[in-house]
Amino acid sequence: MIQLDQLDRSDHRAPYVQIAAALREAINAGRLGPGDRLPSESELTQHYGVARMTVRQAIQELKTEGLVMSEHGRGVFVRAAPVVRRLASERFARQHRERGKAAFLAEAEKAGYVANVDSIHVRQAPAPAPPAERLGIKAGDPVIVRERRYLANGEPVELATSYIPVDFARGTAITENDTGPGGIYARLEEAGHPLERFVEEVAARMPTPAERRALQLGPGVPVLTVVRTAFDTAGQAVEVCDTVKAAYAYVLEYDFPAR
Known part of the structure; x- marks a missing residue:
């Protein structure tokens, strides 16, 4: 011993x-x-x-x-899961999309852990009220819902659900399991919605039973929630992404000017 x-x-x-x-x-x-x-x-x-x-x-x-x-x-x-350092000020940089890397894969490449998605579900559904309000549409309007689970070195660390208005996703790979190089944001930009800015709301809470099972969390382990809204250059909200992260696995880093 x-x-x-x-x-x-x-x-x-x-x-x-x-x-x-x-x-x-x-x-x-x-x-x-x-x-x-x-x-x-x-x-x-x-x-x-x-x-x-x-x-x-x-x-x-x-x-x-x-x-x-x-x-x-x-x-x-x-526990062998790595700490995922999430640098918010650069994770959605256009250079990553141009290199064919979605944000989570770009972070993995920089931090040296192996990242992958082991579960993806895509469907059209009525928009729930919270994301509908952020998207500027009515609750119940049709959206494409993309649910996935992210792994780091084989350990589940994040659940993510994206809501994209059907009009923005129609005719793109956003409606398919594999969105192609660069992910959702690359497809939105190709469809005429160049991205301008993101707004994130960060909070912490205890997981639901379903989240606890999906992230393989023990009793009493909290999660971080990050709700991100993506806006194009016209000021239109084009996607809301609701993420649930295993708190022990993440460091959220923000770099912004003192002005």
Whole structure:
């Protein structure tokens, strides 16, 4: 078993908090690396001289932070998902679309992780009220809905749902699973909607049960939500993208002038 400090009985923190802190420090210091198995409940119980429930509380703390994950019948392992650094000020640069890279793939190329989409569903449906308001259309007006799940190094990290008015998507690959090089935004620009700006709203919340399953999140792990509206040079909103991100996997970076 890796070297772990004993409990400090003079510490005001509960034993499970101290155990979680020791394991967290081992992970952050690299003594427990991505994919490594944590000491078993029995080993930790014996090492610390505490009840099994105390050890389970400590492990739950780390699961809630997204640091570890359980594999049934095998144990608890350090989560191997990379941190996705999302630089908002350049991720939608036209140069990426011209190179045939959608935003998520461009980020992956820069950060060095393997990115892919393992689930895509495309359909025409009535627009729900929130995206309809952002698009400047009526709730219930027809839109193309594109739902997908993004993976980083094989780990699910993001769910994204785009809403595009049917009039803008008609006759383009936006209505197909594969939108082609450069993604949705490249197709919109080819259809006569050169993009001018984006507006993003960022928030945090707990996931729904369906989101928890899709992102393989443990109990208590929050998500980040980013709702992005894309505008063309005429000031028309042409797409709303509602994303749900595993909070442990993301750093959102914004670079803007001080003016």
